[in-house]
Each structure stands twice: as C-alpha cells, then as structure tokens.
Amino acid sequence: MNSMNNTINEIKAALKPLKMETPAFRQIAVVVKPDTVHNALSYLKQKGFTQLSIVTCVDWIKESEFELVYILFSWTEGIHIQLRARIDRDKPVMVTATDIFPGAQYYEREVHEFFGVEFTGNEDAAKPLFLEIWDDLPPLRKDFDPQAYSDSKFPMRERGNEFVSEIGGHDDE
Amino acid sequence: MNEVKLFLGPQHPGMHGNYSVHMYVDGDIIKKARPTPGFLHRGFEKLMERRYWMGNLALIPRICVPEPDTNEMVYAMGVEALANIEIPEKAHWIRMLVLEMARVAIHLMSLGSIGGPTGLYTATYWAIAQRDLLLDLFEELCGARIYHMYIVPGGVRKDLPEGFTDKVLAMMDELDEKIPEYEDLILKHPVIHARTKDNILLPAEVVWELGVTGIGMRSAVGKEYDLRKVKPYAYYDKVDFEVPTATYSDALTRLNLKVRELYQSMRIIRQVIDKMPSKGAVNVPVSTGSALRWTVPAGMVYSAVESSRGEYGYFIVSDGKEMPYRIAVRGASYPQGLLGIEKYLKGHRIDDASLWMDSMGVCTPEIDR
C-alpha cells in the first residue's frame, strides 16, 4: 500500500485535482477540470498507467452536466485510476484522447452515439456505430425513455387472428 | 486496382456470433476492413438503470453469453465495494471455484472452436461435448446450464450441494485424461501448424496501442499481466498458480497458452477444493428489509476481473437510490474487436479473417451489449 500512497501524493502534486478519493481497493478517483483532462491523461500515461480500460460518460441531468470517465490501469502497480471531468450538458464538447491512447477511438465513438458528446479531433466519432437509422435522442441520456420508445416503435401484436397456436410439448395425436 | 467489396457476416458461417466485418479485398488479400457491431445491441446499460440492484442479476449474465460468471463476479464485486459488504470466507472460495470452472468451460469451447475456421470439425465435436459435461456440474450447482445467477452481491446464492466437490474432482481427473487427446489432435497437427504458425501476429506495441488484455497481451509482452496476480481479488493470492506467458504472439502461441491456462485453472480448482472450509456461511444479507427495495450508498466504482479474454470491468455509479444510476461495461474483447479489426485485419488473407477473430478471442455480445 506504500506505493499506492506515493502514487496518490504524486498525482495530487502534479495534477492539482479538484477532488481525490479511493473508492475501492487499489483504486484512485481523480476529478479534474475538463480542460486539463488531456494533460492529465498524458501525465498518467507517463506514470505507467499505460492501459486505457474504458472511456464512458455519466449523465447528471439534475446538475445539467455530463461526467466523462477515463479509467486507466497500471499493470506494474496494479492500480486503477478513474479520471473524471464534468462538462456542460447543453454543449458537450471534449478534446479527443486518441493521440495519447489510440484505443480510445471507439470508446469515444460510442460515447458520442449514446450521449451526444462531441470529441474534437476524432473524425470518426460522429459516425453511427451500434445503432442504425436512429431517429431519437441519444439513448443513454437520462431524458430518453426506452419504454415509451419501445411501445411506440415495436407494439405488441393484437391477439386473435393468429398464425401460431399453442401446442403441447408432448405428442397429442 | 480491382478491389471487391465483401461482407463477412453477419450471417456468414465463419463469423463468431452476430457480427459483421466489411472489407475490400484484392485477390485474396484484405485491403481494408471495417467492423460493424451492433447486431446484438440490446441497450443493457440503459436497461440496468431501470432495474433494481437485485433485479439486474438477471440481466448481467446475458452480456457475455459464453462466460456469464465473470459478469456476475464483476457486478457483485462492484456493489460490495460501494456498499462496503464483507463477504464470508467460504463465499470467496466458492466464487473462485465457479469462476475457474467457467474458465475451463470457455477455454474448452474456444479450443474446440478452432475447428470452425480451420475445418477441423472433429475437435469442435469433441471439445464442446466435453464442455457439456462440465455444464452439468453447473446445473447441479445452480439449476441452469448457461446463465447461472449464482454469484450475488453478498456472497453466493446458496451452499454447494452434497458431494459436489467430489464430482468436480472426478471431472478434473477426466479432463486430465482428455485434454492431452485434444492437444494431440489440435496443437500437434501439422496442418494446424501451417495455418497458425507465424500467422496473425500481435506485436507488443500493438498490444499497448489497442489496449488488448488477457492471453493476447501475455503472449506478446511476456509478463504475468493477469489481474489475478497483479490485483488479486477473491482469494487468488492464497492459491498457487502460474500465468503462462510468451514473447512472440502468433495464433499458435495463443492456442498453446490457452491450453496451459486450462491446466492452471484445474490446478486452482484442486487447491480451492482442498482449502475450502467445509462449514460456514456462504452469504451475508445485504439488506434488512426487502431485497428489491435495497439501496446502495452513492458512489462510483470500477471493478474488474480477469476473464478468459482479458480485463472485464464494470463502472458502477450509484446515487443512493434503489436502482443503479449508471453502469458502463468494458467488454474484454472491445479493443481487438473494433479498433483491432479496423487497423490490423488488413493484409491478411480472406482465409484468415475468421481465424483472426477466433484467435484474438473476439466475443461479440460483450462488444455490442
């Protein structure tokens, strides 16, 4: 755990985070300002956090903010880092991380598709990925109601006049 | 240049699951490839926000169909970290037993599935039938063959049935006999060597670039980069096992590592059964009231375990309500399945496209979610 404390202190000194905590065993959460995310990522990569596990987003609709989450892992020390930054929900723009972690490309594309966050510098991010011919709000936003969408788009067929009828699993000849 | 546009999938027999790779080919060489995911997209992350913490147990195993236990473990670990639940000792041992049995099952399946892309169907028939006998054990344990829902926050659902460990040990002895047979059939086959040796390379810099984990990473980097060693969860630090590694990663190396991991998993299972206390609670109650109305304290946590394909993680956000606020899933084969295909499938032959997917361990449901 000594190296863990060292890492925490070093990160604290270098990044000057807004908030820092250890939510779980060998895990550090660092909250930074959105404009320092890019620097923080390249600093952490130098520190040995060479693996980008996931880029994702949380929709804090009450505060009208998106929280971008970058999770990094250091294989040498075995520490996970959550790097978090809040951006404005109405104009969600973020600088891409693909120049530091090329693997971020598809995560960013996914976040764009599901939340509508734009990543400057990632040309592919605006292309559709999982969804095809999507015509509604980005689906993982909190104000999107999947139940209503499903009900309107895929209504249950009215009963009666059915082609399929029920038969038993056994032989009933 | 005469380039032909081809669709590999989604209903191409060489495709693993419901996935599609669109490619331009020139002759037999793939010039450009684009992955097309989303055929299995169910919107899990949205659905999980609409279910209770306990209700999600029914959803999570379905995220990665061939390997459901990993999902349960990640979810349980994350929720326990958020709610500060200490689970009893025996539950840890049982979890390890289940996880390693699942690893044996999926390695057997993926060992057999080499028969798909290369045409060695006999291997497929043998290995999958063998895996089926292992699923029988799961059925005895929890009543289900595929979706177990056995590892729950707070421990495991119930204690092992009577005589279960003996059956597991008997199965391990049987596997000890059978796996060398599969090795003879698959790993020593000259034609398999011709297909896989020096083919489908994965250099170490590509590993770091994409973020590939699991066997792919260990076969290229040569270090024991396994979450069970680097960041031990459950009681993996109390058992003795090795993580097989290599420094030259081609399809054959990865196949070899798979088999060696199979033996290590069996070694862990034997130790777990040896060390597991015979008595003791297997779960702690997570709430005093109704399980459905159970709330988890607010917080954000990322939990990860080592699945057969690499780091499998959930990022769980709770706002203190009775449903999760947000859960993001990191599928273990996400890097190689999307960016890997786009960047590194080109240059291979059409013959190898299917083998590429198999060898890199692309599992489509966890990419699409």
Place this chain on the structure above:
Amino acid sequence: MVLDEKDNRNVWEKIGDYFSANSIWMKWYCTGCGAIELPPTMTSRYDMERLGMGPMATPRQADVLLITGYLSTKTLRRVIYSYEQMNSPRFIVAFGSCTINGGIYYDSYATIGRLDKYLPVDLYIAGCMPRPEVVMNGFNELIKMIKKGQAKGWKHYQENYEWYKKNQLDSLGEVIIKDEFHE
C-alpha cells in the same frame, strides 16, 4: 394440433413433405444468445444430425431459419433479407422468450417485441434460454408439423405480404441495407 384440420395436399406434396421433414437444413445465423445452446445441440452430446438436420452456409441452401433469441432492429433487417432469399418451402423456428414478447428486454429501445408481427414463425421454443433437450423436442415437433403439412408460414407470408411489409416498415423505417463503410 388444431391449426388446420383439412388436409388438401395431393400425393406429390405429401411425398415432398416427407422429404422436407426428414432433411432439414438450417441457416447458420446466430442472431442472439440462444446460439450458445446450438453447438451442444449439434455436437456429440445431442447430435442433431440424427434428425437429419444440419447447418448450411447460405440462406439459399437452407430450409429453416433459426432465430436464436432477441432481435435488434439492425439484425431484423438482415433476417428479413435472409428469409426472403430462402427458397420455399421455408420455415422459421424462433427460440427463447425474447422472440415471443421481447422477454427480458421488453423495454429495450433496440430490440423488437414480438417476432411474428414481422415474419411468419412456424414454431416457438420457449425458455431463456431453451435447453438442448427442448431444442431437440422443438425440432421433433417441427418435423411432425411438416409431415402433416401444417408448417405453412411461407404460404402465409406470401398471402399476407403487404401486412408483413407494412409492419416491417413501421418498426424499422426501412428494410434496405445501406453501405456500412460510412465513407
């Protein structure tokens, strides 16, 4: 079985149905998680080939389309494509609760609810997911239905083509598959 009491096939159709029933080639299209139980059904433990069933590579060659589980809209477009490529007599067997009413994904924005609104399903195999034994039993039932000339989904599709097409377009927007290179 009370589907259709009167049997107005001529003798050639009866012979043809006998052959159809005993040699069923399925389309190898793993549309959902039910596909994980197909390898055990096919391989040595349950050995589907005993019933004369086997996987085939393309929809043209196949007789039965197995819908193994939930269908996202993206997949449904391809499934409709595949189904329309198949040669009649063709059958659809739908697996799992998801194809019946959406199953566990009833409120998902990406998966459809009820499959027989879009395609004529001859046989549903319930369960999440159906065990290999149930799958085998379902196939036996399908064989019986074909022998008796009761698996007439393809005729139903031809006769009610407009109705099916309208449902498909309502839910999917368009059925045509576009360029997916996004460039």
Place this chain on the structure above:
Amino acid sequence: MNVMSFVYGFLVLLGVFVFQTTLTGLNRKVTARLQKRYGARWYQQFLDIFKALRKDSTSHGWVFDFGVIMALGGIMATVIFIPVAGFEAFPGLDNIFVISYLLAVGMLGMAMSAAGSGNPWASIGVARALTNMLAYDVPLMIVIFTLIFAFDSSSLSEIAALQQGMGILGWNAFRMPLGGIVAVIALLGMLGKKPFDSFIAPTEIASGPMVEYGGKHLGFMFILHEFMTFIEVSIILSLFFGGGATIWEYMLKYAVLYTFMNIISGVMPRFKIDQAVKYFYRVPLAMAIVQGLVVIFTGLGVTLWF
C-alpha cells in the same frame, strides 16, 4: 454401339447413383463415429437430394441454369465411359484422355454456372477450385504418364486388367509406391476433401461456388457431386489399385478406398489455397518426378521388382 449400349449406360447411371449415394450416407456415419456421435441415417443423403429437388429454386440468369445442366450432362456422359470391373458401355473408348476431356465439360459447366450467379464468394470459390485443380493435376498427370509409358496403353480397363492376377502386390500402388502415394494425395484434392477443400470452405467463403444454389439447382449439384466422386475414385482405383475382377470386388475396394479418404479428411483441418498449391508442388511433385525417372530409367515397376 447399339441400343443395348444405351440401355446399359442408363443402368450404369442408376446403379452408380444408388451405390455412391448410399456410400456417402454410410460415410457420414463413419465420420460421425470419428466425432463420437451417432450421425445421420444411412439413407440421409437420398432424403437430402430428393428434398432439394422438391424445393423451389431461384434462378440467376440463363448462364446459371444452363451451366448446371451442362455440368450434369457432361458428368453423366463421363460416368458411362468409366469401366467397372471389365464392363463397359462403349468398349474401347475408356481411354484416360477421353475421360479427362469429357470431365472438363462438366467442370466448365460448374464454373460457368457458379460465376453466372454473380456472387463474389462464388467467383472466389471458382478461382480457388481451378487453382486447386492445377495444383493436384500436375503431379497426378506425371504419374499417369509414367503409367502410360510403363504399360504402353492409356485404357483404364487394360491398365486395371494388367494389375490383376498377381495378388495385392501386383497393384500399381505397390509396384510404384511413390506414384501410389501421389495418387492418393491427389485423390484427396480431387474429391475436395480436407485438407484440400478450401474452395468450398464454409467458414471462409460461405461454401464458395455453391453459395447461390438452392432448391433444385442444389439438388442437381448434389447428384453431380455423387457422379463426380464416382469418376474420380474410379480412375484412381483402376489405375493404381487394380480395378476389380468382379463387380463385388470392385465395389468392396471402392468402398474401402472412399472410406479411407473420408477418415483422413475427418481429422484434417484445411490448408489455405496457397499452402495447398505449395504443398502439391513440393512433396507430391517431387515424388511423382522421382517415380517417373525410376520407371523410365530402371524399368522397376513395369517388371515386378520384388
């Protein structure tokens, strides 16, 4: 040539179809046992063919349809020329060259039809099939020319008859062991068995030339495949394993040879097409040339050498 020839030819076709289809069905069972399962019924192959013929099918233009008919016609014509245990529909015409040219009509029809479907997988499959043919044909032809040189005849029935009467060691496969090995390997390639089945590999190119066939077209292709198998196995059987003195002996030998091919195929993965070509041009070609030189310069093999 008289009316009886044609009646006989028709009977041969029918007999060959029933025999070969039964054997294929039985071999599916053999493969199944190899894979530790029961497998299909022995008459499953008949059911499959008749089922396919019963179905509707989709046409992709007249080239597609005509190619199938041309292929079937060419192959059926070839079958009539194959001598079975000394019986021939057209005596004196069982020349190896006649057979290989007639066979080419069928092959061409298949290639034409598959390419006519317009599916890129089919085109890739046809290209691979032709490459594969080129690969196994060169060593096999060298061995066959060696045989023709050795026996001074190119008639299948004559070469077969010359091997009989000396017991098992009189067979060309034992007189010219290297040539026999080449022939067996080439037969694997001819039959499209693994490891040389990359032109119909379902997981690579979605069954290649067959990709657009369905219903009746596919039924015809299956019948064609049965006839084709018979021709290919028969050629090797007559040239290297002494044919058969009686029809029963012929059928027995045929069944053993064909089942042996299937068993090999059952435990083999497939080569990539370039690897298959490289393989044929390395090992079998060298063996064929050595065999040819031995026969030409030493005469071993023409005379019994043991």
